Amino acid sequence: MxxxxxxxxxxxxxxxxxxxxxxxxxxxxxxxxxxxxxxxxxxxxxxxxxxxxxxxxxxPREVWLRRSSLNDLALFVLNTLLYSFWLLAPLSVIGQTLASKTWLALHHSCGPIGAPLSGPAAALGLSITLFVVADLGFFLGHLAMHRIPLLWEFHKVHHSAPVLQPVTVLRRHPVSIVVDGAITGLVLGPVYGLAGWLGGGQLQPWTIAGVNGLLVLGLLAGFNLQHSHVWLSFGILDRVLISPATHQLHHSADPAHHNRNFGNFLAIWDRAAGSLLVPREAVEPGEPAQLRFGLGDPGEAWERDYRSVWRLYLWPFWRVLVRARELWTRRLG
CATH class of the missing domain: 1.20.5 (Single alpha-helices involved in coiled-coils or other helix-helix interfaces)
Structure with a gap:
């Protein structure tokens, strides 16, 4: 070169x-x-x-100078490059293909719509629909990562962080990125196809700087504090929205908090699934929680298993092989 x-x-x-x-x-x-x-x-x-x-x-130095945070930064760079150069194009095909097929199926079965939707109300409606459906897709993918043992081995990379800071949101294994991207395409593709048919190809969501306006508002409302040491509850709104404190409970090493709060922005999916744990039910109201993050007690084997970037990438594959061998042995036995 x-x-x-x-x-x-x-x-x-x-x-x-x-x-x-x-x-x-x-x-x-x-x-x-x-x-x-x-x-x-x-x-x-x-x-x-x-x-x-x-x-x-x-x-705080005890957060940002921890080895875990340095690993987060390294994973952030590596995953960004991996996604940009290898994963973005094939994952985009899923949503684009479903959108196209949905639009064509509606056009062939129902014909072109007589009065295409347009105007501010239609744009806002589409923006709300996309936001809600995308959030549902995130919830379903996140739930699958926790409930399916083989996927959990890859999602453990995210939960292995003993300290949280905003870059931790991208502390993810590539397999997790692929699963999330595929599910997002599966749920949003048909919505875009339906919107294309209803709007005659002209309907666009309400946007700010080219991004779904509701997503921008959600990200501005302290989303980056979900992965942080800052305990912030939304009070009674915790039953509707995922606050930073709500998501921090999801990362808690306390077994009482495990498998709770899978949502991204909306808490309604967890309420429907019975997995919502609001902060005021976990700690005294108004008091910052003293949570311990990670996969278990400090000093246990999991800290060694996920102590370096290469182990964060490779250890899940080893664990999957071990699980597969155990299942095979059990089946033969």
Whole structure:
């Protein structure tokens, strides 16, 4: 490869990683991170009635300098590159194909719609529908990751973090990324196809900076605090929305909190499935929870199993092989 080609590749790679912070469709977009930091600062000032210690509260060394956080950063870079260069195109095909087939099926069976939907109300309706369906897809994929043993081995990578910070949201195994992307395409593809037919190909959702407006509002409302040390409950709204505190309970190592709160933005799916645990039922109202994160007690074998980036990638495959061997042996026995 020529020096110019190397330079182009490095520049493309750098842009791909930086795009996570400069593109509004990604949760680590700078405005969402800044919004989360401002909300966290407000939480500190209200609780302490002082700005003393604010910087330490926002960026504690015991969180950001932990090996776990450094692994999160490395996984963030590697997964971003993997997704951009290898996974984005094939995963996009799922949703695009289903959208196209749904549109064509409706057109052939019902013909072109006489009065296509249009206008602000239709755009807002489509935006709400896409937001709700995408959230349901996330819930179903997340639930599958926890309930199907082989998928859980890959999802463990995310839950192996003993400390949480915003980049932890991308502490994911590539297999988990593929499963989430496939389910998203499966649930959203038909919706886009239906919208295409109903709107005569012209209906578009309400957007902000080219992104579903409801998604932007949700990401601005402290989404990045879900993976953080900042305990923030939405109070009575915790039964409708997933607050940072609600998701932190999902990461708790306490067995009493396991298999709870699978939602992304909406808590209604967990309520329907009986898996919702609101913060006020787990801790005293108004008191920050002293949660321990990870897969078990500190010093146990799981910390060794997930202590490096390469083990985070490779250990799940080994565990799957072990599980498969156990199942095969049990079947023969």
């Amino acid at each position: 020529s020096p110019d080609s190397w330079g182009t590749q490095v520049w493309t790679t750098a842009r791909g990683v930086a795009g996570q912070f400069t593109t509004p469709s990604f949760s680590l977009f700078w405005a969402y991170v800044l919004g989360a930091a401002l909300i966290a600062a407000l939480v500190h000032v209200v609780r302490r009635r002082s700005v003393i210690g604010l910087l330490r509260f926002l960026a």
